[in-house]
Every structure is written in structure tokens, then in C-alpha cells.
Amino acid sequence: MGSVDKIPQPSPENGVNTDMSVAAAIEHDAQLMLQVRDGDTASFGLLLERHRVPVIHFVYRMIQNQAIAEELAQEVFLRVYRSRATYEPTAKFTTWLFRITTHLALNWIRDQKNERRQQSLDSEAPEGTAPLQVADAGPNVEQRMVKSARMDEIRRAIAELPDKQRAAVMMHKYEEMDYQQIAGVLSCSESAVKSLLFRAYESLRSKLAHLNRSVSE
Amino acid sequence: MNCPMQSHETAEILLDYCARALPADTLARMDVHVAMCSDCRQQLAAQKMIWSALDEFDASELNISSDFDRRLYARIEAEHRDPVWVRAWRSLFASGQPGAWRPAFSMMAVAGVAVLGLFLVRLPDAVSNESKSAVNAPVAISAEVETETPVKTAPLKTATVDKLDVEHLDRALEDLEMLQVLGGTGNGPGKSNAL
Numbered sequence: 001m002g003s004v005d006k007i008p009q010p011s012p013e014n015g016v017n018t019d020m021s022v023a024a025a026i027e028h029d030a031q032l033m034l035q036v037r038d039g040d041t042a043s044f045g046l047l048l049e050r051h052r053v054p055v056i057h058f059v060y061r062m063i064q065n066q067a068i069a070e071e072l073a074q075e076v077f078l079r080v081y082r083s084r085a086t087y088e089p090t091a092k093f094t095t096w097l098f099r100i101t102t103h104l105a106l107n108w109i110r111d112q113k114n115e116r117r118q119q120s121l122d123s124e125a126p127e128g129t130a131p132l133q134v135a136d137a138g139p140n141v142e143q144r145m146v147k148s149a150r151m152d153e154i155r156r157a158i159a160e161l162p163d164k165q166r167a168a169v170m171m172h173k174y175e176e177m178d179y180q181q182i183a184g185v186l187s188c189s190e191s192a193v194k195s196l197l198f199r200a201y202e203s204l205r206s207k208l209a210h211l212n213r214s215v216s217e
Numbered sequence: 218m219n220c221p222m223q224s225h226e227t228a229e230i231l232l233d234y235c236a237r238a239l240p241a242d243t244l245a246r247m248d249v250h251v252a253m254c255s256d257c258r259q260q261l262a263a264q265k266m267i268w269s270a271l272d273e274f275d276a277s278e279l280n281i282s283s284d285f286d287r288r289l290y291a292r293i294e295a296e297h298r299d300p301v302w303v304r305a306w307r308s309l310f311a312s313g314q315p316g317a318w319r320p321a322f323s324m325m326a327v328a329g330v331a332v333l334g335l336f337l338v339r340l341p342d343a344v345s346n347e348s349k350s351a352v353n354a355p356v357a358i359s360a361e362v363e364t365e366t367p368v369k370t371a372p373l374k375t376a377t378v379d380k381l382d383v384e385h386l387d388r389a390l391e392d393l394e395m396l397q398v399l400g401g402t403g404n405g406p407g408k409s410n411a412l
Contacts (some may be wrong), residue, residue, distance in 0.1 A: 048286060056285075057276035066279055073288050081293055147273075154270050170234075173271050179229070194229045201232065205263045208270050 005018055029093030036083045044084075047076055051094070054175060061170050062105040064155060072108060075145050092134060097182040098175070100165050102185055105126050107161055157207040165200035221253055231257065235264045 029050070035043035055076055060069035077102050083195060164186060171177040171185060179190045179197075186193065231240045234247045251257045282288075 028224075029303075045286075048289070056281055057279065060276050069279075070285060074285070074292065076288055078292055078296070082296070091306060114382065135348065151273060154274050158271075158274065161328065169271075173268070176236075190242075197229065197232065199262065201267055204267045204270075205401055208267060209263070209411060211266065 003101060005013075027089075027093060029088035029097075031088050033080075033084065033093055034089065036081070037087050042083070042100060044081060049082070051097060053079075055097065058098070058101055058170055059105050061158070062102075063165060064159065068108065072104050073101075074171060075104055079104075083165060091184055092181060094175075094177075095181050098171065098177075098185045099187070102171075106163050106167065153208065157204055161200055162201060162206070165196050168193055168196040169200045169204075220250065220257060231260055231264060235261060235268055 029047065032043040032047050036047070052073070056069055056073045059072045061068055063069060063072070064075075076097070080097065158169070161169065167186065168182055171182045177185070180195045182193045182197075183190045186196075188196075230239065230243070234244065234251075237244065239247065251261060355388065
């Protein structure tokens, strides 16, 4: 997580630094969460400030719809808040946070698949995706169209990955999590994560190989 | 250094190498190996292409709603107004940690099986009791009728009897009058005979 260095130090007025020896042993996020457990709602605000963007981005990359990504991210933080009373810092806070996030995102994708299956609707867009939102970054129409088509290919390739592989790639590539942490989030072994990633990247390589050729041409 | 492409177990080294996420000494050894190994170079080129393609899928262009926090806090406030048991139930499933509620769920499942077992054990007794009561039902009903009939029918019966008595009396009087008339006419000659 990129924003780990900008950790706000809790103030003694909040009754935070009561046990420095314990506090030093656990990570800052977990420490903040323990303060939330003790009734310090300001600490929840700090956690929200630190993890809002990564969580929304992660969900957005998983389901590729901003409105739903925000809705699910709200549910993630709501669940974090709800479970404050029972929170124990047994794992890294981000592992726990992304476990909730991944769980919700995968559930949403599964529900969408079931819904689509029931409705038997044929759609040109891949499952669980919405129309792509592309920024107006290109200087002209042609470049924008090329970028849009390329993005669509990438997006489609990601969307076609099996759910767990997709989640593993998102965490590995964008959240820069190590194998151990991804394993913690997905509740599987490290070797299973390596296997997931290996297969996912293999699949992406085969699906996006033509992009490489078109660039080299 | 062994070629990572020869073993799936070390294939992730190429991923980390591509992300430059390896320790410095391993990175240096990989540099040397990749310079000599065409398989690794090919794999690395493909992986780099994927890496850069994924970089294009940039979510930082998203404009997160400015009222995200406000909506979240509003939902939290709304939940504070819910009954305690609703909040407790939610918090049970909120953490996303199956281990947190698994023991409770197991205990509930065991309790459910026990209740079901108890129900099934008692079911034959209940059925036999029910059949017994079904057999006894007419007796009970008739007994009920017997006990209830006098109370309910008593006024009706009295009224009927009263009505009948009046009719009988009327008829009796009419009969007497008739007999008198007949006697008068009948006895006339007799009476006259007696007179």
C-alpha cells in the first residue's frame, strides 16, 4: 500500500498511547482499529482517509463500474466499523480489509453472473462489466479511439479471468501485495497464490499478445 | 543460477524480476541469467508487455464522489438507531472472517439437530396420543353433549312443554265440550229415559 508512510500519529489526549510496548509491536493501521474498538471514531476517519482510494480502485478494477465500486466500498467500511468490537489484530490490517473487500466483490460478481444466467440476456460486454469510462487524455480523436480500443481489449482480458485469478492479479499488480498477504486475503496457501498468478498471467499473455505485435508493428 | 522457466516453483521470480521486486543480489543474478537465456528473455518480454498493459488500466482517473464519506457516516448513524440485536447480528457477519462465526454457527447447527432429534423422538408419542384422543373424541363429544344439552335445551324444552300443555288443555277442553254436547244429545234419550 502506497500510503503507509503517511500514518497520522495518535494523540495522547485520545487515550491512545496507553501501552507503547504493545502499540509498537502491531502495525499502525491495526493500532488505529484498536482505537476505533475503544470508541475513538476519529481513528476510523483516519483509516477511511488512508484506505478509501485503494479500496475503491481495487473494487473498480474487479467489477469495472464506478458507482457500484463506491457502493461496495461503502459496504466494506461499514463492515469494518461494525466489526470493531470483535476486532483482533491477528493479521495485517490491510489483509483483513482486502479480505472483506475481495469477499464483497467476488460475491457481487457471482450474483451478477447468476442474475445474467437467469435472465439469459446476451450482451456484447463481458460479464460483470459496465461501459468503460475513458478519460479524454488523447490530443485527438484518432488517438483516443486507439486508446479506447486498446483499453477495451485489456479490460475484456481482465474481466475474462476467473474471479480468484483476477483478484490475485489486482492485489499483486496494483496493491503490490506479497504472496503471503494475497494468500491471507484469499484464504489459501502461498503456492496456490503463485499458481493462480502464473495461470492468470499466462492467460493474459495469450489474450493480449496481439497488442504487443500491433505496438511493435 | 537455474533457469526459472524450467520450474514452475521459481517462475514467480520472473514476475518479481519484472516488477523489480527482488533483493539486490537476486536481481543481479537474474540480470546475468536473462542476458544468456533466450527463454527467459522471451518470457520476460511478454510479462513486461502485460505489465505495461495493466498499467494502462489506470483507476486513478476515477473521480470518487465527494460525498462518499458523508454517505458512509449517514449509514453508520442509521445503523446506530437499529435495535441492539440487529447490530449484534450484523457484527457477527461483518468481519469477513469465516472463523469468527464458525464456532457459533456450528453450535447453532448442533442445537438445531438436537431439537430436531427431540422432535422426532417425541413425534411417535404425539401421534399415538393424537390417535388416542381421536378415538376418544366421540365419547368426549357425546359426554359434552350430555352435559351441555340440559343446560342449553332446558328453556327450549320448557317452552315446548308449556306450548304443548296449552294445546293439550285446549284440546281437552274442546273434547270435554264435545263430550258434553255428545253426552247431552246422547244422554238425552238416556237422560230422558232415566228421567
